[in-house]
Amino acid sequence: MRKWGLSTHAVILMLLLVLVGCSQRSGGGDDNAKPSGSPAEPSGTATATPADSGSASTSTPDAGSGEKVRLTVYSTIGELKNQEMMKSIGAAFTQENPNITVEFQFPGAEYENILKVKMAANDLPDVFDTHGWAVIRYGNYLADLRDESWAPNLTDTIKPVVTDKSGKVEALVLSEAKDGISYNAELLAQYGIQPPATFEELMAAADKIKTDSKGQVTPFFMSGIDNGMIGGFLDLYATSMYISPQQNQADALLDGSFDWNNWTPLAAKLLDMQKKGYINKDALTAKYTDMPKRFAQGKIAFVFGAPSFADDVYKVNPNAKIGIMPLTTMVDGDTPTFSGGERYTMGAWKDGKHLEASKKLIAFFAKPENMSTIANATKLPPGLKDIASQHEFSPYYDQFKDVRVFPYFDRVYLPNGMWDVMCKTGTSLVSGQTTPAQFSEKMKQEYVRLRKQA
Incomplete structure (x- = not known):
């Protein structure tokens, strides 16, 4: 019995030492460091690496605080020229907001599987493309954007697609599929x-x-x-x-x-x-x-x-x-x-640490000049009203603007x-x-x- 008692005291003492050590580490400035062995970011890239994308928001400053913010954006856009177009708009946003950098991910065919894994972990990108599932699949993960200045301008055909029964607007529709x-x-x-x-x-x-x-x-x-x-x-x-x-x-x-x-x-x-x-x-x-x-x-x-x-x-x-x-x-x-319905969209993760910065980025993409750039590049009708576009399919979309969209x-x-x-x-x-x-x-x-x- 005495041997058992001594061993128990020894174990308790060891646990106390471990707890003290842990409390000392938690107060250090190393919590946000990249885990050892994670891949390094390629130099000069404007796209976050998969290892970085899950931990995109590591601090909680306001968008206008001057403290550095990094936003990750996931998109289903596949064409290289259109990926570069999206990055150029993101770069223009950073010029106006020097404390906010924007990093794009274009996972291609793996997009859906990656997002499913991230949903299961409740660890999504700051801004992401809902690719047709804004309400049904992603609704519980998205911030309500109904009060954004662009929201009333959603087209009559797309608004019901990205609005739930309560009136919550799930995403900005950059391009509408028809x-x-x-x-x-x-x-x-x-x-x-x-x-x-x-x-x-x-x-x-x-x-x-x-x-x-x-x-x-x-x-x-x-x-x-x-x-x-x-x-x-x-x-x-x-x-x-x-x-x-x-x-x-x-x-x-x-x-x-x-x-x-x-x-x-x-x-x-x-x-x-x-x-x-x-x-x-x-x-x-x-x-x-x-x-x-x-x-x-x-x-x-x-x-x-x-x-x-x-x-x-x-x-x-x-x-x-x-x-x-x-x-x-x-x-x-x-x-x-x-x-x-939705072709390319931008929704904001409701639990993101940089939610206000995410909304600010989405509002920037919603500017008429940026929506026109996107429409002309993708050759698709924009998801907002009164957006000018000039490409070979514009006359057809104008001709059939009143045709029902299911x-x-x-x-x-x-x-x-x-x-x-x-x-x-x-x-x-x-x-x-x-x-x-x-x-x-x-x-x-x-x-x-x-x-x-x-």
Whole structure:
């Protein structure tokens, strides 16, 4: 017993010594030092390294205090020239606010996974792109921006997308997505075709192009390698079939009562397009990167989605004429629509240590001259009203400014994980390995399973 008592006293004494040592360290000035072994920042870079990004805000000065502040900004912008454009606006902000530096991260394909990890740790960047999920996924992590001076100027089509039921504005929308159909304007003029308004007219145009060109022009391009093109077609037209008509299935999809046999006609239309030769014969092996060259050479008439490939077309054919049009109707009595919402945004992490500086940065990007720069660089409509832009698609966005814009179908009406199911099963349908009815059954099974996991 005595031995046990001595040992206990010794252990207590050791613990006291450890606690004293810890209290001495906590008062030192080394708490904010970079952990040993973490990668060094590349010299001259304007982008934070992944190791730095999680600890971006290490002190709590006000934006105007004169004390140095570093803001990290995460963005989904992929084009190098547009990344440089964002950095240049950030540099202009720092010129006006010398105590605030701005460091950008452009993680590319890993963006979503990185942000999910950061959400789980409640350790997000000061400012980040919500890439279509401002309310649904990131709402609990974002500061309310409704009182910012730019907030009342959000466009009528984008405001509902980034505003929750309580009126909280989640993010500044730099660029608004409006996905419909991109088309080769010269080809349509050559074959005397007006941009179609209904799906039947679109199929008639496809048949005319295929027939009159003797198969030299493919009406539609899709890629099984980059199967988001096939999934994108289904996602766009799911809105036209089930959401945009006056009599729709929106409530049934939200409450889980949707009859998935209704998916079969949509799948059948895609398969019919493939069987009639309206889709490129090498759809299963072609890559998305094959498309711009063919488009530039006049071998493709229509591409579902936005003309984000335009600059690659111009590299091959500087004189190419690309048009954009809303998505055609699928149901009698309906009107054409766009699918979209957020494309590029800036939201502020509500628990960030530099929240006021973050809001100040976002307000700087919201200045009309900066929004115009972004619109002209991305060739997308801005998310604020009365922003001047001059690029080849501006007349189209002006022409269709009153066309309804619906959020992407999968983001609202399908549980997380269904996008991948739709893309892969759609590709299997085009390959002949899956029937339309089997596609519907697969969608039903995964919809039920993933809703339970949500």
